[in-house]
Amino acid sequence: MQEAIILVGGKGTRLRPLTNHTPKPLLGVAGTSFIRHQIAKLMDAGVTHVVFATSYLASLFEEEFKDFGESLDISYAVEEVPLGTGGAIRNAGRLLRGGPDDAVLVLNGDILSGLDLRAILGEHRRRAADVTLHLTRVPDPRAFGLVPTAEDGRVLSFLEKPRTAEEIVTDQINAGCYVFRRAVLDAIPGDREVSVEQETFPGLVATGHRVLGHITRGYWRDLGTPLAFVHGSADLVTGAATSPLVGPAGDALIHPTAVIDPGALVTGGSTIGPGAVIGPGAVVDRSIIGAGVTVGAGARLHDSVVDHDSTIGGDSLLRETVVGCHAHIGADNELPAQLRLSCGIRIPAQGVRVSGTATACSTVH
Numbered sequence: 114m115q116e117a118i119i120l121v122g123g124k125g126t127r128l129r130p131l132t133n134h135t136p137k138p139l140l141g142v143a144g145t146s147f148i149r150h151q152i153a154k155l156m157d158a159g160v161t162h163v164v165f166a167t168s169y170l171a172s173l174f175e176e177e178f179k180d181f182g183e184s185l186d187i188s189y190a191v192e193e194v195p196l197g198t199g200g201a202i203r204n205a206g207r208l209l210r211g212g213p214d215d216a217v218l219v220l221n222g223d224i225l226s227g228l229d230l231r232a233i234l235g236e237h238r239r240r241a242a243d244v245t246l247h248l249t250r251v252p253d254p255r256a257f258g259l260v261p262t263a264e265d266g267r268v269l270s271f272l273e274k275p276r277t278a279e280e281i282v283t284d285q286i287n288a289g290c291y292v293f294r295r296a297v298l299d300a301i302p303g304d305r306e307v308s309v310e311q312e313t314f315p316g317l318v319a320t321g322h323r324v325l326g327h328i329t330r331g332y333w334r335d336l337g338t339p340l341a342f343v344h345g346s347a348d349l350v351t352g353a354a355t356s357p358l359v360g361p362a363g364d365a366l367i368h369p370t371a372v373i374d375p376g377a378l379v380t381g382g383s384t385i386g387p388g389a390v391i392g393p394g395a396v397v398d399r400s401i402i403g404a405g406v407t408v409g410a411g412a413r414l415h416d417s418v419v420d421h422d423s424t425i426g427g428d429s430l431l432r433e434t435v436v437g438c439h440a441h442i443g444a445d446n447e448l449p450a451q452l453r454l455s456c457g458i459r460i461p462a463q464g465v466r467v468s469g470t471a472t473a474c475s476t477v478h
């Protein structure tokens with residue numbers, strides 16, 4: 114029996130307002146919730162029992178999977194107060210069914226990667242490791258903690274984000290997927306907040322445990338920020354990333370109940386949700402359009418997410434914008450990049466412009 118834990122208890126603050134009502138792993142990515150892509154991948158790797166380590170909006174996970182008919186057992190380890198990544202792993206470990214030497218897969222609930230799960234499990238067993246960490250090699254490691262390894266793959270240390278060029282001693286970073294020997298996992302304190310990255314792993318290395326790196330260079334993306342989130346979704350649609358739940362690669366994934374005007378352009382791996390309406394001349398590029406959203410004629414959206422039941426007025430321009438649910442952006446708005454618009458907000462027509470083409474003053478002087 115192969116078991117896995119998925120860490121899904123975080124608040125997802127960097128993705129607000131999308132995560133105001135929906136935990137990050139339940140947000141729609143390439144047409145289905147991200148956690149379903151992960152589960153499909155786990156099942157392909159032979160996992161038969163998965164424990165969700167939940168905390169924030171925990172009941173929504175049970176709701177999502179109440180009718181799950183696949184051959185996978187799902188258990189829920191709910192934290193009344195968030196225990197951090199390490200505490201969450203130990204707490205979820207209570208519900209595992211295997212023995213002390215069994216290998217347990219642990220996944221962060223927000224990482225999209227091309228990692229071969231059978232390969233990391235195989236390496237962990239072959240090398241009799243205590244913990245095997247997936248390490249990915251990135252072109253620019255400055256934004257990450259670094260994980261140098263010895264020639265035999267043993268992890269040497271866990272270093273803070275580098276501040277100088279000299280501190281960039283490797284391009285390997287923690288990729289958010291681990292295999293634990295169960296007994297090692299059971300030894301993490303489960304009654305207080307513990308960070309697996311900052312406390313558990315450095316502690317295991319310091320005490321001489323066999324902590325190994327499984328190093329890859331393939332597709333890897335942390336979907337924790339809005340831009341990474343839309344790009345990850347688009348990558349699944351265009352085939353740059355793969356999931357057992359996404360069909361042949363294409364330019365867009367359009368729900369059968371969405372209505373796209375023949376004069377609209379939906380491209381770049383965009384996803385259009387159920388009941389959405391895209392008007393004539395509109396451009397939706399590398400974006401996620403939620404259920405029941407209306408995009409008016411001539412509106413242009415690039416690298417943006419629009420949550421369900423919102424309206425984008427005609428000829429408006431959005432770049433790298435996150436729009437909460439039930440929002441209304443009137444016509445002819447030109448929003449500065451990287452805005453986050455709260456759920457239910459209303460911006461009148463011609464209310465916001467970046468360029469110098471503001472309309473005439475409509476007040477009486």
Ligand code: GTP
Nearest residue numbers: 120121122123124125126127166195196197201222
């Ligand atoms: P931000 O608030 O935007 O940083 O997102 P986050 O809350 O998801 O935090 P982060 O991206 O650092 O978390 C990495 C993974 O660990 C995610 O899958 C989270 O759901 C999960 N996670 C973080 N903290 C906890 C926790 O206290 N308990 C549980 N069960 N999971 C957690």
